[in-house]
Amino acid sequence: MGTHRRPKPPSRARIATLGIAAGAVSLLPTQSQAAPEPSMDEVRKQVAKLYEEAEAPTEEYNGIREQQQELQDEVDSAQDRLARKQQEVNELREKAGPLAAEQYRTGGIDPTVQLFLSSDPDDYLEKAEVLGRTGDRQAAALRALQGKQRELTQDRADAAKRLEALKEARAKAQEKKDEVQAKLTKARKLLNSLTAEQRAKVAAAQEHEDAAAGTSDATASYNGPAGGRAKTAIEFAYAQLGKPYEWGSTGPNSFDCSGLVGAAWRSAGVSLPRTVKQMYDAGRKVSKADLQPGDIIYWYNDSQHNGLYIGDGKVIHAPRTGKNIEIAQLDSMPFYAASRP
Structure with missing residues (x-):
């Protein structure tokens, strides 16, 4: 019969190492110690x-x-x-x-x-x-x-x-x-990651913020001073109020920002390039003081976001994912430039 060797007892150094490791593990953040969830x-x-x-x-x-x-x-x-x-x-x-x-x-x-x-x-x-x-x-x-x-x-x-x-x-x-x-x-x-109640509160806070900024996606009809092709383009944009923003879309059921502007002017017989940057480069620049209904407004820079000026300091635009085409105050975002098709 072969002899069975007893396992070698751990050395003091080994015991000390294990003790340090155990202490280190105990110091790791537990679930209760995780970073707090964002508000x-x-x-x-x-x-x-x-x-x-x-x-x-x-x-x-x-x-x-x-x-x-x-x-x-x-x-x-x-x-x-x-x-x-x-x-x-x-x-x-x-x-x-x-x-x-x-x-x-x-x-x-x-x-x-x-x-x-x-x-x-x-x-x-x-x-x-x-x-x-x-x-x-x-x-x-x-x-x-x-x-x-x-x-x-x-x-x-x-x-x-x-x-x-x-x-x-x-x-x-x-x-x-x-x-x-x-x-x-x-x-x-x-x-x-939010509860249904929290999401409802977020939506309510967004609505309150929109109201303070003077935005609305309620269906309305245009009765401003624009005439000719500009009026046709604005009336088209009004008919899209309340439709959802969808990235990459040019209608008819949803639009992104440049998709809405292009479709509005196309309804008036004016063909515009596809993107915000292309519209900016192709358009005749006008100053903020000389804005007329139908002019294209650019916010932030020359390639990110645009909308259609309707007069009285207001615009129609397709804002972003999760929101609908709306009327907003011109200065609800940082004004960059304007152009006239």
Whole structure:
């Protein structure tokens, strides 16, 4: 029978180490010692900040999506051209085929030998003349084929570049989409960390804040001084009051900020670029003192948020996720600039 070795008792140093480790564990923060949960007001402010931060990448996403559509159109056109060129090359090959075959059958024998072997020299000379013309036609057909083949090769290279650019645009759009979604998801998690009663209080506090800022999403009709196309654009915006903000949307059931402005002016027959930045760059700048109903207002900077001035110091805009299209005071956000379509 084998002998059983008794386990070696722990050394004093080992015991001391274990004791220190146990003490360290006991000093780690327990659930009751965790950092305090943010207050309802802090949650509301964090959520508002996240929604605000989501606007810039939303506008970048809109611009990339517009570029992506242009690239897709270019790719479709390039593929159509390729198909036509390929058909032309195929037809030229078919034409050149019989000519090449004829030249092969007769071109392998020296002309002097052909004349010597011919029983009828006149007949040979007549055939030689025909073959000479055939050779000329073959050479012209081959030149045409080579030219079309070069064009086809170049078009294929161009189409490949456009396809690569389209892939890059798709990847960038997805990156911006993920960035927006991450901020919105974080905001939702913050809200979901509150109880139903706390969420109701947050909503009430937001409504109180909106009322103090003079905002309203109540359905109304425009009776201001605007005329012509500006009036048409404002009336369209009024008809959207109460519809939800949705990032990347241009209607008809929801809008983001630039989506609403673009749709309003489009209803008046004026085509605007897609994004806040593009609208700012394309518009005729006007000072705050010279504002007229229908002018586009930009807050914070030239690429984040915009809305439609309706007169009397008020605007219509699509605010942010979780809110509806509303009428607000012009100075409810930091005014940056204005432009006139």
